[in-house]
Amino acid sequence: MxxxxxxxxxxxxxxxxxxxxxxxxxxxxxxxxxxxxxxxxxxxxxxxAVSKEHFDNLGMPYPEGEQLEQKIEGIKLYSPDMKTEWTVKGEGFEINAPxxxxxxxxxxxxxxxxxxxxxxxxxxxxxxxxxxxxxxxxxxxxxxxxxxxxxxxxxxxxxxxxxxxxxxxxxxxxxLDDKDADIAYREVAYTKDDIDEPQYLKIFVNQKASPGGYWWYFPKGKNKVNIGLGIQGGMGYPSIYTFYDKYLNEFGSDVDRNRLIVKGGALVPTxxxxxxxxxxxxxxxxxxxxxxxxxxxxxxxxxxxxxxxxxxxxxxxxxxxxxxxxxxWSANLCYIERYGAKQASLELFRRFLQKLSDDDINYGMRKKVIKEEDLLEASAKGDLQLSVAEKAMRIIAGLGRPSLLMKLKVVAEYMKKAKDLYREYPSDPNNLEQWKSEVNKLLLDFENLMN
Ligand code: FDA
Ligand code: PGT
Known part of the structure; x- marks a missing residue:
């Protein structure tokens, strides 16, 4: 035919x-x-989980009825030692994707x-x-x-x-290079008890339980949850199921695996x-x-x-x-302006984050080296504001982790460079190879500085 x-x-x-x-x-x-x-x-x-802003920005309909499982008001982010809890406010939806x-x-x-x-x-x-x-x-x-x-x-x-x-x-x-992806796995199941604050997504950063990624607990209503984790690919870690089985109780003690609705894993490009x-x-x-x-x-x-x-x-x-x-080509210009340039800058931030130890993250979150607002700003725009940290640099450096702060400064600089380079994205296909070699050079320079 x-x-x-x-x-x-x-x-x-x-x-x-x-x-x-x-x-x-x-x-x-x-x-x-x-x-x-x-x-x-x-x-x-x-x-x-999808932010409400995307639907607004693109003039697309909000999920409703059976398409919407839970309205979200923000994300709670936990440090590895569970001693610091950050709340990032922002509206979104926990959807029924099919x-x-x-x-x-x-x-x-x-x-x-x-x-x-x-x-x-x-x-x-x-x-x-x-x-x-x-x-x-x-x-x-x-x-x-x-x-x-x-x-x-x-x-x-x-x-x-x-x-x-x-x-x-x-x-x-x-x-896709293996290391530029996370392997992620999740289960959706009923919970044994009602969830306390279903309007908040929970993210647990922990390099032991999810190296190069994190655990999430995303409520789908009062008694149903989407729980899972991501780990960095290409690192030779044990299988994702090993991590899931080993740490489920730590992040989802209320999950009733006898009432499992769906399970499965896949890759996420990062x-x-x-x-x-x-x-x-x-x-x-x-x-x-x-x-x-x-x-x-x-x-x-x-x-x-x-x-x-x-x-x-x-x-x-x-x-x-x-x-x-x-x-x-105009698709490139449209996408880079709306999201792609931010991704390039966040790729560098991701490479930095994945190398941090749990101690570094505990310290960084406790001392607010980066603050909730900074993280949101970084995630929303790809800009990492370090002005406050810079001012406090000498004092904080005295507290014990000068190398972490210095590195963070380099990260912020390179994130900006990456965004600038994406602002110069070629206006037609002829200059693509030249521009790509500049991007590769930036990544290489960054890696050298981080090692
Ligand atoms: P997607 O994979 O959805 O669609 C591809 C389609 O193509 C499939 O329907 C497939 O059947 C079809 N197809 C493939 N090959 C074909 C062929 N040759 N012929 C015909 N059809 C073909 N994102 C998010 O925003 N919030 C979140 O909470 C999460 N959480 C999350 C957890 C886990 C475990 C993973 C693995 C990923 C996430 N993500 C996420 C990422 C998110 O799932 C992902 O980015 C999008 O669903 C991608 O949508 P696409 O349409 O690109 O691919
Ligand atoms: C560290 C590397 C990790 C790799 C990750 C792989 C894990 C795979 C699992 C996939 C699960 C997907 C979960 C999706 C959550 C959705 C969150 C969300 O919607 O975020 C909103 C919207 O962002 P947006 O980019 O879609 O849209 C922007 C805007 O609305 C539209 O223009 C924003 O909320 C946040 O960004 C919250 C921050 C989440 C942070 C994630 C954890 C990172 C670890 C940080 C540690 C900090 C330590 C610092 C110490 C120095």
Missing amino acids: KNNYDVLIIGGGFAGATTAWHLANHGLKVLLIDSKPWNRIGDKPCGD AYTQRLLKEASNRGVEVLDMTTAMKPIFEDGFVKGAILFDRRHNQQIEVKAKVVVEATGYSMSFRSKLPQGLPVTEN RRPISTLAWNGILVVGDSAFTANPVHGGGKGSAMISGYCAAKAILNAFEVGDFSAKTL
């Missing part, structure tokens, strides 16, 4: 569904496919987007330097379909299962975004484009941003009738 579309979206998770939602109703012939059956689309291992994702897909479908479930993209159609479509396999009808499209959107999540089959060497085939979301005939969005936040691993909000930026770039490309990297 052969078919022609304007746009083919591969993957119906948060990134793909958002792309479809923003493309719908604009007169384009759009097909979205997902390997999963309809009722499981959107069902992937996740903590399911229900919300399927809602977006249904709305897109009602507005003209075709959605095919149980359909997998097997390989790209690549001709004359352009992605021209894909060979699909429709498991519902056991048939192969050849789909030609002006633009293909790769939204396959951390599997990167479409773009990894393109000719290697194209900028959009960039790979780096700057892929160097370009766009190439000839293709845009990459979501986890596949490494859009998650490097410090907390949240990737649903930024997957939505990338989908929004991709849709805008596609609509523009159809206006001018050109689908080359040069025209689709």
Whole structure:
């Protein structure tokens, strides 16, 4: 079977569904496919916490009814010794991800987007330097379909299962280094007792119980919780299950594992975004484009941003009738301005945090070397304010950890440099390689200073 579309979206998770939602109703012939059956689309291992701001910024509907499990008012962050508790205020949602994702897909479908479930993209159609479509396999009808499209959107999540089959060497085939990802696992279960403050997410930083990551306890209502942890990849640590079983009681003593609802693990990219979301005939969005936040691993909000930026770039490309990297490039500028530059700066912060000992973190949080507001500012904008710490530097340094403070100063400087470099992101594909080498140099310099 052969078919022609304007746009083919591969993957119906948060990134793909958002792309479809923003493309719908604009007169384009759009097909979205997902390997999963309809009722499981959107069902992937996740903590399911998303900040309200993302919905506001993108003009997207709030989760409601069965899509919303708990309104969130803030995050409580605990030091390894549990002696310091920081509260970061901020509104958000603990969502039912399959229900919300399927809602977006249904709305897109009602507005003209075709959605095919149980359909997998097997390989790209690549001709004359352009992605021209894909060979699909429709498991519902056991048939192969050849789909030609002006633009293909790769939204396959951390599997990167479409773009990894393109000719290697194209900028959009960039790979993920194991150490630039966390391995994360979570279970959703009922609790034995009612949860005290279900409106707060809890994050426990502890290098022993979750090296290079953290434990979370995210309430889904009064008596249900999403609990899990992330550990840094590529470090040769024991399996994630070993950590889960060993420390569950410490962070979730009220979890009733006899009333388990769902469990599963996956990778979370914790780096700057892929160097370009766009190439000839293709845009990459979501986890596949490494859009998650490097410090907390949240990737649903930024997957939505990338989908929004991709849709805008596609609509523009159809206006001018050109689908080359040069025209689709505007997706990069949109994404970097809204989130990507902050990711680059937070990647450096993440590299610093992952090397801290529990003692350092206990000390840093107790003495407010970084304050709650600074952390929120860093997470929201990628700027680390050290003015207060700098003023107090001499006094605090006298208290015993001058090296930690000095390092933090370097981190703040390099975070700023990273953001500045992302402000100079090339305006077209020609200067990409030169710019990438500058980014690599910055990362290398930073690593040398940190070691
Ligand atoms: P996602 O993986 O959701 O979607 C990809 C889709 O593509 C899937 O539906 C898949 O079936 C389909 N697909 C893949 N290959 C295909 C092919 N060849 N053909 C057809 N279909 C194909 N984020 C957050 O904001 N808050 C949080 O609390 C957490 N917590 C969290 C915990 C854990 C354990 C993990 C592993 C991750 C998180 N995250 C998170 C991150 C978040 O889950 C992630 O960033 C987004 O769900 C990514 O959405 P995408 O749409 O990019 O991929
Ligand atoms: C240290 C490396 C860790 C790697 C992490 C991997 C773990 C994987 C697990 C994935 C679980 C995902 C949990 C997602 C939580 C969502 C949090 C959230 O929504 O955060 C909001 C919104 O941020 P945003 O970037 O989506 O949006 C910004 C804005 O709203 C839109 O423009 C913001 O809240 C926070 O950032 C709170 C801070 C969380 C901090 C995480 C812990 C880090 C450890 C800090 C230690 C500090 C010690 C300092 C000592 C010197």
